[in-house]
Amino acid sequence: MDEILVTRSSMPQFQEYVDEIKELWDSHWLTNMGVKHKELQKKLEEYLGVENIDLLTNGHMAIELSLQALNLTGEVITTPYTFASTTHAIVRNGLTPVFCDIDPNDYTIDAAKIEQLITDKTSAIVPVHVYGNVCNVEMIQNIADRHHLKVVYDAAHAFGVRYRGKGIGSYGDVSCFSFHATKVFNTIEGGAVSFRDPEFGRIMYGLKNFGIRDQELVDSVGANAKMNEFCAAMGLCNLRHIREGIAKRCVLVERYSERLSGIAGLKLMPRQADVVPNYAYFPIVVDETVFGVGRDEISERLARHNIFARKYFYPLTSSFVCYENQFDPDDTPVARYVSERVLTLPLYEDLTIEDVDRICDILLDI
Numbered sequence: 197m198d199e200i201l202v203t204r205s206s207m208p209q210f211q212e213y214v215d216e217i218k219e220l221w222d223s224h225w226l227t228n229m230g231v232k233h234k235e236l237q238k239k240l241e242e243y244l245g246v247e248n249i250d251l252l253t254n255g256h257m258a259i260e261l262s263l264q265a266l267n268l269t270g271e272v273i274t275t276p277y278t279f280a281s282t283t284h285a286i287v288r289n290g291l292t293p294v295f296c297d298i299d300p301n302d303y304t305i306d307a308a309k310i311e312q313l314i315t316d317k318t319s320a321i322v323p324v325h326v327y328g329n330v331c332n333v334e335m336i337q338n339i340a341d342r343h344h345l346k347v348v349y350d351a352a353h354a355f356g357v358r359y360r361g362k363g364i365g366s367y368g369d370v371s372c373f374s375f376h377a378t379k380v381f382n383t384i385e386g387g388a389v390s391f392r393d394p395e396f397g398r399i400m401y402g403l404k405n406f407g408i409r410d411q412e413l414v415d416s417v418g419a420n421a422k423m424n425e426f427c428a429a430m431g432l433c434n435l436r437h438i439r440e441g442i443a444k445r446c447v448l449v450e451r452y453s454e455r456l457s458g459i460a461g462l463k464l465m466p467r468q469a470d471v472v473p474n475y476a477y478f479p480i481v482v483d484e485t486v487f488g489v490g491r492d493e494i495s496e497r498l499a500r501h502n503i504f505a506r507k508y509f510y511p512l513t514s515s516f517v518c519y520e521n522q523f524d525p526d527d528t529p530v531a532r533y534v535s536e537r538v539l540t541l542p543l544y545e546d547l548t549i550e551d552v553d554r555i556c557d558i559l560l561d562i
């Protein structure tokens with residue numbers, strides 16, 4: 197049997213990409229906000245339903261530079277149940293992450309537990325729309341308003357998600373998207389920020405382009421995080437097929453749900469109200485005492501059939517070796533519980549219903 201990995205990059209037809217990049221051979225304009233960059237930026241503003249987008253080299257730089265652009269200080273309330281990037285971006289800005297526990301149903305930050313973590317040093321909240329699940333955006337905004345905090349969403353998983361009729365990137369001060377090869381929408385590597393405040397946009401533009409305002413004026417100490425034309429071209433191609441891709445994922449998620457719901461000891465993600473989802477991931481949380489077999493054992497048994505699921509997110513970022521002795525994972529018991537039991541099953545556009553059935557058969561055999 198062929199290997200099934202947890203994810204597989206979506207790609208356009210080879211010829212479609214070749215046609216898209218042909219102009220670059222005519223113009224010799226390969227980066228620095230060229231035509232592909234501009235076109236993708238505009239198309240994404242429309243597709244994502246947000247006012248402003250700026251394109252970047254990757255999702256991590258979107259978060260790291262956003263925190264810098266907002267000139268944050270002191271402490272930032274965030275979640276340890278995320279990819280390394282979220283926490284690293286905070287620490288790399290010289291800020292202190294303060295970890296809040298997560299909601300046991302959708303695994304996003306538990307908004308009811310944020311306020312008790314606020315001190316006079318707190319400057320922002322950095323929640324994550326984990327697996328494309330929408331955070332409690334109303335409550336988070338309410339807390340932020342009352343305490344004068346910025347809200348920067350890590351929306352790396354939430355491409356195309358809509359909540360109450362609005363694009364997910366229109367909530368908070370800034371939302372950071374990842375267009376990494378493994379995400380629902382990819383530009384090979386890439387990312388973007390969505391934001392409302394034009395002043396934020398101006399600062400971000402400086403940070404992504406050495407602070408160069410024009411040929412003779414450099415007005416900020418910027419880095420380099422510009423998306424190049426080849427990546428933008430990949431994005432233009434992939435964006436043409438995104439609806440179809442998400443529809444394919446939907447069929448697979450429904451099949452997984454049908455086969456695995458109601459199995460004692462396997463917890464699936466509930467569907468969120470008022471949300472148009474993107475079907476980015478299919479995590480299960482395994483309760484060994486009920487299911488009989490634990491997460492690690494399931495993962496190994498699937499691997500024996502050449503199926504590679506991932507313990508995503510394990511370990512918690514607060515347990516990383518690079519942060520040894522700095523944080524206590526017991527401060528976030530729900531996050532700890534979930535991360536020790538979660539297994540993310542393979543899910544990508546080209547996965548077939550037969551593959552899903554095979555994966556479910558192995559699981560149910562156990």
Ligand SMILES: *Cc1c(COP(=O)(O)O)cnc(C)c1O
Pocket residue numbers: 254255256257278279281282324350352353373374375376385386387
């Ligand atoms: C992928 C991801 C990132 C980082 O994005 P890159 O484009 O890989 O830099 C950040 N946060 C989360 C939750 C992610 O899944």
